[in-house]
Amino acid sequence: MDKLLHHISEAFSTPITNPVLVFTVILTIILISPIILRPIKVPGIIGLILFGVLLGPHGLNWLSKIDKVTLEGSGVDAIDLFSTIGLLYIMFIAGLELDMNEFKKTKNKSLLFGFFTFIIPIMIGFPVCYYLLNYDFLPSILIASMFATHTLVTYPIVNSYGISKHEAVAITIGGTILTDTAVLIILAVVTGASQGALNQEFWVTLGVSFTIFLFIMFGVIPRIAKWFFQRIEAEKTAHYIFVLAVVFFAAFLSELAGLEPIIGAFVAGLALNKLIPHSSALMNRIEFIGNAIFIPFFLISVGMIVDVSVLTKGPMALIIAGTLTLVAVTGKFLAATATQLVFKYTKNQRNLIFGLSNAHAAATLAIIMVGYEKEIIDENVLNGTIVLILVTCIIASIVTENASKKIVMEGHQHDTHKEHVEEHEEQILIPIANLANMEPILDFATLIKSKKSHHPLHILSVVPDNEEAERNTLNARKNLDSMVRYASGSETEVEILTTLDHNIGSGIGRTSKELFADCIILGWPSATSFIEKIVGEKAESILNRTNTNLFMCRLDKPFLSHKSITVFVPPLAESETGFVYWMEKILRLGQELSLPVMYVCGTRTQRAIETLLDQLKSSVPAGFSNYEDWDNIYGLATFSNTDSLLVFVSARYGEVSYRDSLDGLARRVGRYYQNQNLILIFPSRVENQHIDDYENVQMAPIFRKISREIGNMFNKEK
Template identity: 30%
Template sequence: MLAVLQSIPNSPLVGFTVLLLVILIVPPIFERLRLPRLVGLLVTGILLGSNGLGILDAKSETMKLLSDVGKIYLMFVAGLEIDLAEFRKTKDRSLGFGIATFLIPLIVGSAIGLVFGFSPNASILIGSLMASHTLLGYPIVNRLGVVGNQAITVTVGATIFTDIAALLVLAICVSIHAGEFSATNLILQLVALGVYSALILFGFDWAGKEFFRRTGDEEGNQFLFVLLAVFLAAVGAQAINVDKIVGAFLAGLAVNDVVGRGPVEEKVEFVGSTLFIPFFFVGMGLLLDIPAFLISLREDLGLILAIVGGLLGAKFLAAGIAKLLYGYNWDETLTMWSLSLPQVAATLAAALVGLNAGLIPESVFNTTIVLMLVTSIAGPVMTARFASRLPLARPPADTDTVERPESSIDALFNSPVVGTYPFKVVVPIYNPITERYLVEMAALLARHESGTIVPLSIATAHIHMDEPDLEVSLQRSERLLKRAVQVSEEFGVEAEPKIRIDNDIAHGISRTARENHASLIVMGWSKAKGLRARLFGNLIDSVFWSSHCPVAVVRLLDDPVDIHQILVPVKHLLPKAVQTVRFAQLFADANQARVTLLHVYDRHTPAEQLSAFETELSQILAEPGWSVESNIVMVPGEDVAHIMLKAARSMDMVVLRSRRRRTAGGLAVSDVTTQVMKKLNCSMVLLGEPHS
């Protein structure tokens, strides 16, 4: 037994198990303390390293590999998350602000480095560390409903320029440090970098589109292709004497358009934010020498204050220039400043590269850690304060000019596919216990729109059509469909029952809906069970992503005809949010129900802004064709989920929008909708618009 205990610390499996335990337990604890998750991972790395319990060794091959993979994945996700569509809309202004928020910190940081006696090469690298930024505050502006504000779109777009430029400066500085400096070597390095970048950005984009076109819906192979692309790019970067994080970021940009905002991107980000990226931050904590860090705080306090103060001032100056050039008000300017402050992803990865290359000393690395801690906490706090003063997003001006047939859900989603056919609801049925409620819900909507329903049962099979299991499944499907037709007849709605043999239930549902020109899919709720569902999504996720029409996922605790009080949380007035309101109105009109719109606002929101928002909500409710009894409730507060759950206690049903998680710096952020769904004690509809 003693021999076994002595062998445990040397086993790589033990270290990996400890890391899994850390990333499972620590981040939620720090989130409850209102501190960034990455801070918790860094602190844990310190406690488990040589300065603490000594359980993990930063120099072990296992830890080096996992930390490297996490660093590569971090930069890849940073490139993958950038919304290129939004960047293209404001590319000129994004480029202008990007140049300002990169060059000014670069110059300030370089000057600080020279003043404190660092070499010109090291000083420029210090400046580049300050020049990039990580959008830690994005989930906050998204929650406040001001993502559509141009100042925020410009700041997000500027991330592309600052990250690419900072990584290129890093590549050049490391290359110069590794060999003798000469103009010829520099030109050759730049040419090699340019050719390599073109191959990655255009070659991977072309290869990805071809591969995805040929593989169709094979998400497993597509996921592996994306992984191969990022690590192939990392290896290629090393081949031309450029750090691997440059290749990883370029690979993220290259496959950005290929994967889109689809299921493959979600799987890639989920695996990264759940496993690999936390490994990197724990590894950073292991590398932090606490005695040296404390010495730096005491002896290098001037350098720390200069870099932190220089960053705050430089980023503020860049935002001020954007204000002058583009006419933004002070609230927009301060929001741009706070969004561009956090120094996490590219900064930490580049600092580690510089330290390992011997280009910057440990004192600068320690200063970078302090910079990260200060900006990752202060940036989001200030973003929450300044962004709450921005006007809430409103629908584009042309949305009111779209001609809408009376209350038809086809027009609500403005789909060129479903808007030209009679109203039809596809109802996948499997569970005989919930079948009646599902069909009733679909029948109420179809009757209101003078349409039909398509009860659908999927009989799963692969190759052989004479399998005994398939015959049993077909008989079961016939019994389910017979009951569905009987329910639809009770409501006076025509039913077109369908049995489909398919090897994939989700694809069978979405393909049947497309073949029948469905206007809506109404399906039952199912929880994600098991590791496979959590990693690769459940049936609902797959239908959401593949469907051509809206999908209403319902969890009905009462008979639909008994639902008379409907709650719809509204965060902003973007078209997709209005569509959720319209769906609730459609069902309410079909069932003589009342709709309550709930808006939870920040306590710092100006009164005139709230008044304008309420007026616009009233106008939406009063539009012609929507004579549904309704009211508006405005509640101040920070805990949105708690307020929504409290309001739902007196309701029969809550209608929510499907929302995908977005990551900040590669770490998953909490989702209010997810919290509410877990604790709701009434019926629920989760409405998802078509992926396209």
């Protein structure tokens, strides 16, 4: 018994040395921190740092970076290893999540704001640190550059208010790229100078190595990544391991080039930005593992370094903390005010820019940690920076919340056009025919689904209503379970539906009406016999029995093989009820895949599309090619290329934009473009405005089909 008690007391002696217990304590902190601090509105990033302070060597001394807590045989401290990974992870995700299309759209204004938010805090910070706080030249430069950074901690707030596409938000995002990159380069120069290596050779070496580094990261890595994602498409685990390997390779390469590893991680995010859609399963894995393990480890380890007692050892520590916080807030406010004056923004827009750019977190921590480890700055600055982060995050949250509310009340939210579908109520139905083709269709649905909708994706199987219906229903549900597992990889919620019906089209149509579905996503129609083509193939049966937007997809190649999206829009498509809906979905797809969209259409349709693009304030690059001879569908081939995702907009029979040349479009384009991904869109229509009540036999369509099929027998289509 004594031996047991001795063993227990030894295990719980402080600091804790048992690696299993250390990990248990840290995981418990990660678990309970948001639960405890959420009610008092303390940001999660601050909560983890505070727990690190409380349980670290300068607090209760439960956790300590000591030699006994090691990875066996490596001699590397486990907490230190995980925190290093977390620091790199923060910078990688920052580069990965930047909307490059939004940056390109507002690049001139972003450049000016980036200049203001970089230079103004430095111009204030350097004299204060050098003359007022009496720091040497290099520490003053480093601390001043820290003031110039900002992290978009409050971005989720503007997103929740529906103003994420507001111009003030866009230029703030663009400015983040510029100011953080510039500060990271300053960090490389300062660390080089601190080691006494700031001579001509240093600059030449830095210039050459930085150029080679950028060439490898932007010229070589994306090509390798694209090849890997295409060739190893089925191995989802391998994708994540590959991305992780790229991050650490980039960090190591950056170190070889004389830069800090965090620059490499940030550049790795930019390099892979276009290859990893923001709504993809891979992106979800990256964010999930980072936010669950690595980043919290880093934040806790930061808290472990902080010695709160320093703040009580004299007025100097408090003076430094207060001064740093005041300078940081003032610098960002003046930068936002300068931007307001130049672009004639309102007070609320100014406050929105200030709120978004005032929060100092990831990059600030990264810079100060490097400076502290290199002994460029002292404990006072490190502790003062923790206070700065806490105060600026709280101020940023309050200011952004108030500014967002007022801008919405002014009517500046991006949903200024009349919505056909309320985004938060969107319902998507995916009827299943072939399980082998379902994964890319589910990926497509995840990419275009409204992020505001709380409804799951509905996956439907229509079971024939016969004597084996019960057994077939059980088999259908069992088969669809694999789709649930696949969807869980991207945290996409799905609902499995099975229905009994003698007719597949009837079953889909009935379920669509019961769900009030806004969109139906189907696989590409398979080849059918002559008789089926005449009296009602499945695809046309579904079209006739539904009124909602319908997407037919053939997605045999991975999305990252595309360099653009080409949309063929027939005359008067802008007059269809579902015009706004499918336009939004194509733009969302372009944004997720970071691809430009080329519209092939007539002059009148082009004007309507341009008007809608202005209303939507989309950041996706758009171009136009004129085509007027829509009775000759094969003439569209001159506008397509093998690197494009081809989208054909059609119409149901009897609708305003329908024409005979669109009849049987799926069969014809499917045969002509055999090696390309295709999407065929049928916009929604107003219910009961068509003569489709006799779905199985429609006289006019039948005669039209008979004449066309007989004609095809004598005139083979090319």
